Amino acid sequence: MRSxxxxxxxxxWWRSAGFAWAGLLHVYRTQANFRIEVWAAGVALALGWWLQAPLAPVFLSCALVLGLELLNTAVEAVVDVASPGVHPLAKVAKDAAAGAVLLGSLGALGVGATVLLPPLLGRVLGGISP
Known part of the structure; x- marks a missing residue:
């Protein structure tokens, strides 16, 4: 469609934002992993707020994982349209996109471990700093 x-x-801008929200809602409704990641992000951010930990790295990590999951879904949809049959390169594209989500998720776990775990252990262990 032309500009x-x-x-x-x-x-x-409103029109573009509407398309973006439609994409987010579609992915949330159809992709179980995205729903899990959205709720995990909410828990991580709430935990960070409760622990008074720096929220910027947690927020950025959550945004990275969710963004990668959206891209993974887009890659899968495009590959399915372009190559409805089984093709080795279609598998590579889908696996690489899923690998990006996995790598981002592992990075987010690392951020959570370094930013959230120390203050959480401090609270759980009664104010003892690890």
């Missing part, structure tokens, strides 16, 4: 005017157009 309907200036990049600074509020109408254009």
């Amino acid at each position: 309907d005017g200036s990049a600074l157009s509020l109408r254009r």
